[in-house]
Amino acid sequence: MSLQVENLTVYYQTLRGNVQALENTTFNIADGEIMGLAGESGCGKTTLGQSLIYLNPPMKYMGGRVTLNDHELPIADTKKMDDFRFKEISVIPQYAMNAMNPTCKIGKMTAELLESKKVSFKEVKAELDRRLDLVRMSRDVLNMYPIELSGGMKQRMVMVLSTLLNPSLLIADEMTSALDVSSQKAVSEMLVEFRNRGFVKSLMVITHDISILYQIANTIMIMYAGQPAEKASTDEIIHAPHHPYTKMLISALPRVGIIQSKKRLTSIPGTPPLLLDPPGGCRFRERCPLAIDKCQEVPPFIEIDNGHYVACWRQRNFTNLSL
Numbered sequence: 271m272s273l274q275v276e277n278l279t280v281y282y283q284t285l286r287g288n289v290q291a292l293e294n295t296t297f298n299i300a301d302g303e304i305m306g307l308a309g310e311s312g313c314g315k316t317t318l319g320q321s322l323i324y325l326n327p328p329m330k331y332m333g334g335r336v337t338l339n340d341h342e343l344p345i346a347d348t349k350k351m352d353d354f355r356f357k358e359i360s361v362i363p364q365y366a367m368n369a370m371n372p373t374c375k376i377g378k379m380t381a382e383l384l385e386s387k388k389v390s391f392k393e394v395k396a397e398l399d400r401r402l403d404l405v406r407m408s409r410d411v412l413n414m415y416p417i418e419l420s421g422g423m424k425q426r427m428v429m430v431l432s433t434l435l436n437p438s439l440l441i442a443d444e445m446t447s448a449l450d451v452s453s454q455k456a457v458s459e460m461l462v463e464f465r466n467r468g469f470v471k472s473l474m475v476i477t478h479d480i481s482i483l484y485q486i487a488n489t490i491m492i493m494y495a496g497q498p499a500e501k502a503s504t505d506e507i508i509h510a511p512h513h514p515y516t517k518m519l520i521s522a523l524p525r526v527g528i529i530q531s532k533k534r535l536t537s538i539p540g541t542p543p544l545l546l547d548p549p550g551g552c553r554f555r556e557r558c559p560l561a562i563d564k565c566q567e568v569p570p571f572i573e574i575d576n577g578h579y580v581a582c583w584r585q586r587n588f589t590n591l592s593l
């Protein structure tokens with residue numbers, strides 16, 4: 271098992287109180303697995319990805335354990351996490367392509383990054399060249415400034431850099447969101463290629479775009495208001511979801527690759543709760559057409575079938591109810 275997350279709880283400390291952005295989150299990612307992470311804006315996707323790599327203020331670790339390849343990660347200690355970041359666990363952050371230092375050439379930036387990890391540029395230059403070829407980037411890119419690269423080129427460059435030391439886990443946060451459709455497809459396919467070639471063992475791909483996940487993810491985890499609602503194989507999430515929220519989210523999408531529905535698309539009524547003061551019990555209760563009194567208690571995230579996890583008191587009745 272590559273990654274194991276147990277009861278991870280992370281808040282943002284603000285003047286108005288704690289934003290409970292990640293609550294008791296438990297899931298695994300297996301070796302070779304590409305897990306998509308989806309859910310409405312503000313549900314905690316970036317917080318989860320970020321917590322696994324760089325938990326900086328105002329984020330505050332409140333509890334839980336993260337294990338990578340059977341070693342516990344010191345996620346609450348940003349200094350100790352230096353030993354793992356980039357080498358064992360790497361990230362392509364949301365808005366990464368705008369985060370490159372505009373005054374620094376790509377090659378110099380790469381050398382500095384490697385130096386900070388005590389790896390010499392010379393040592394990895396041949397491999398870097400091979401990978402640039404693989405993503406169809408000219409090696410001349412190392413002599414260029416970020417401003418000279420298109421959005422798609424920047425994303426491919428960030429992808430090469432973040433995986434250069436063959437980390438076990440790569441977290442890609444909305445890396446295709448700002449790209450046109452054909453660049454999105456190319457970049458997504460490269461992620462799969464990197465996994466297939468062993469440059470990364472497993473991936474967490476965060477995106478709003480479930481149609482991309484349909485193409486590349488083995489599994490999808492749906493989050494709602496700071497908690498996982500459902501995790502299952504991509505096929506099951508799209509064609510046979512068990513959580514009402516997943517079902518409503520999928521129905522609200524204009525297209526999910528292959529769904530040929532003649533039904534009208536429906537949006538999910540209401541808005542997610544404020545995480546400064548989320549309701550007790552199931553956080554989806556206010557918007558859920560299936561809610562019952564029992565839903566005032568927090569539903570556990572349990573495995574109902576092989577690799578299919580759901581947090582809902584009524585998931586077993588779900589197929590008999592029309593949503």
Ligand SMILES: Nc1ncnc2c1ncn2[C@@H]1O[C@H](COP(=O)(O)OP(=O)(O)OP(=O)(O)O)[C@@H](O)[C@H]1O
Nearest residue numbers: 282284289291310311312313314315316317318545
């Ligand atoms: N620096 C911060 N300070 C306080 N609250 C924050 C901060 N960053 C995020 N939050 C809150 O934490 C919650 C989760 O945010 P997060 O960015 O993880 O969501 P997300 O699912 O990645 O959203 P999006 O799809 O828009 O990227 C939200 O309620 C957000 O308002």
Ligand code: SF4
Nearest residue numbers: 552555558565582583
């Ligand atoms: S636990 Fe209850 S409120 Fe929550 S999703 Fe299930 S039925 Fe709806």
Ligand SMILES: [Mg+2]
Nearest residue numbers: 315316317364
């Ligand atoms: Mg985000």
